[in-house]
Amino acid sequence: MIDIAILGFGTVGSGVAEVLDAQRERVRQAAGDDIRVKYILDIRDFPGSPYADRVVRDMNVILEDPDVKAVCETMGGKEPAFAFTRAALERGKSVCTSNKELVDAFGPELVQTAGAHGCSYLFEASVGGGIPILRTLRDSCRHEELTSVVGILNGTCNYILTKMDREGMDFADALRQAQENGFAERSPDADVQGHDTARKLAILASLISGRRVRYEQVPCEGITEVSPEDLLRARKTGRAVKLLGICGRDPAAGTLSVMAAPCLVPQDNPLYGVNDVFNGILVHGNCVGDLMFYGRGAGKLPTASAVAADVVECVKNPGRTVEAGLPAPGAEITPVPFTGPLPGGIERLRRGA
Template identity: 65%
Template sequence: MIEIAVLGFGTVGSGVVELIDNNQEWIRRSVPEGIHVKYILDIRDFPNSPYADRVVHSIDVITEDPEVRIVCETMGGKEPAFTFSRKALENGKSVCTSNKELVEALGTELMLTAKQNGMSYLFEASVGGGIPILRPLRNSLVQEEITVIGGILNGTTNYILTKMEQEGAAFDDVLKIAQEKGYAERNPEADVEGYDCGRKIAILASLATGKKADYDEIPCEGITKIAASDFAYAKAIGRAVKLLGIARKLGDGSWSVRTAPFLVPDDHPLYPVSGVFNAVFVHGTMVDDLMFYGRGAGKNPTASAVVSDVVELAMHIGVPLRSAWNEEKLTLADSDLESHRFYIRAAAEQAEALEAAFGSGLEQIDLGGQEEDALTGTTAFVTGEISERTFAERLGSIEVQNVIRLL
C-alpha cells in the first residue's frame, strides 16, 4: 500500500478519502499495491466518521512518518496550507492540492521546493474542478504551441448569468437564490467580482506559456453591472453574456490575459455552456480548437481531480515530475492597446452623443418585437474593432449604463 495523508477534512478532503476507499478497485489498475489514507489532518475531531481514528491535529505526525509518500492539501487559504505543503515536500513527500489561491500565489515557490527535494507538486483540481485540463496540457498537448486558453472558469457566476438570461431576473435576486441553493457563498465577492476566475486564468496562462502570469496584473471585471436588458440586446445579435477568463497570444508574441464578461457568439463552443458547468477552450496551432467541459466544483468532481493527482504521484514514486512553469515572469501586453468590439448600453437620450463620438462604425442594436417595449428609454450599440484606449477616449464623459466586450 502507498500511504497518503489528507490535510483538511472538509468538502473536498472528505470526498478524497471516500473516493480512495470506494474506488480502490479502479485505482489498483494503475497502482497495483493500492493507496491508503493513513492520516487526516483537521482542526476538528470527527467522532461520528468511519475515519475518526485517522484524524490527527499536528502536521509533524505526517511529515515525520516515513511511510507517508503523498500529501493532499485540501484545507484552502494561503496559511497554514503553504507552510504545511512546503514542510511535506522538504520531508520527502510529494504534494497535490485543490487550493487555487495557494497555487496562484505561491505555487512557483512550492514547485521549486519540490524540485530541490526530488518531489512533485500537482494541482489538477485548482482549475475547472473535476475537468481534466492541467494534465492534458502537461501531457497530451506538450507538443502544441497554445495561442488561446480560457473560458468559463466559475460555476457560481455562470449559474447566475444563466438564470438571469432564462428568467429575465435581476442580478441581486438570482444571487440570493444561488446563495439559498448553496451555489454561492455567503460572501460572494470572490466569485461575482471575478477574483476566482482571475486566479484560474492566471494558472492556465502560466501553464500554457511556461512562465508565471501575475494575478495582480490581470485586468479583472465581475458580473455585478450585468442587467437583464443586456441579455435581450445580446440575444438580438446572436450572442450570450458569459464571464470569461481568457488568455490570448497576440501577433507581436506578447500575451493578453483578462477576466471580464464577454458577449459570446452562438457559433462558439462556449455559447451553450450553462448553469454551474465550466468549460475550458484551448486553441493549439496544430490541433486547432479543443474544449474541455464538466463540473467546475462540488465534492465528488473535485475529489476525482485530486485523486487523479494522487494516482499519478503514486505511479511516479522516486521520479520527480516536471514543474508546470518556471520562475520567469510572463510579461503581459499593454491592455490599453488591445482591440475589441464593444457593446454599449445607455439611456436613449445618449444615442446622439454616442453616434457623434464613435462615427459610422457604430451599429445600433435592433431589438424588434415585444422586448422593445420593455426596454423603452434604453438603447444599445456595438462599436467597430478599436483599442481599449481609443474606446475610453471616444466615450469620454458620455454616461452609459454598461459596456461589454465582444468575443
C-alpha cells in the first residue's frame, strides 16, 4: 500500500481522490501496488464527504509521515504551493501538480530539487488538462527534433469563439453564456487575455527546445477585441479564428519564436475542427511529421486523470527521479519575433483587415 496526500481539495484535488478510488483496480495494476489517499490538506472542512476524516490543516503532518510517498499539489497559485512543494521534495516525496503558474515560475528549480532527493516533480495536468501531451513529448518524442508546437490551449476561449462563430454573438454575450454554463470563471481575465495560453505555451516551448522560456517572454494578445465581423470574414475565406499558442524553432540557427494570439486557421489544418471547450495541439517533428493531440483541456475528471497518471509513474519509480523534460535552471533563451509564415498555413488575425 502506497500512501499519498492531496494539497487543495477543490475541483482537481477532489477529482484525483475520485479517480484513484473509482479506478482502484486499474491503478493497482498500473502502479504495482494499491494507492491510498491518506491525507487531504485544505483550509475548509468537507462535512458529508467520504474523505472528511482525512482532512488536515497542518502541512507538517504530511511532511513528517514517512509513509507518504507522493503529494498531489492541486491548490494553485504560487504560495504556499511553492513552499509546500519544495518541502515535500526535500523529504523525498514526489509531487504531481496541475498548477501551471508554479511550473512556469519554478519548474526547473523544483525538478532539480526532486533530482537531488531521489523523487520526481511531474506536471502533466498543467498543459492540456487530460491530454497526455507532456509525457508524449518527453518520452515518445525525445529522439525527435521538434520544430513547432501550435495549440488551442484554453477551453474557455475556444468555447467563446465557437459560440461567436456559430451563433453570431459578440464577445461579451458569449463570455456571459460561458460563465452561466460553468465554462468560464467569474474572473476570466487570465483566460480571455491570453495569459493562460501563454503560460502553457511557455512550458511546451521549454520542453521541446530544452531551453527555458518564461511566460513573460511570450508576446500575448487575448480575444476580448475579436468581433463577430472578424469571424464572418474568416469564414468567407474558409478559415476559423482560434486563440493559439505558437512556438516555432529553427534548430540550425538556434532560434525560437513564441506568441499567443488570435489567428486564422485554414480548413486543412486539423486545429480548424477543434471546437467548444476542447483543446488541440499540433506538434511537428523532423522524422515523425505532424502529430495531433485532441481532448478535454480542463474539467474535474480529465485533469484529475492526468494527475493520477503522474502519481502512478512516481509510484512505479520509487527512489528514482522520473525525467520531467524541463531544462536545467539557467538554460535560458531569448525568443526572437516570428519572421516569415507561421506553421500550418496559419495567419495572425489582423482585425478589420
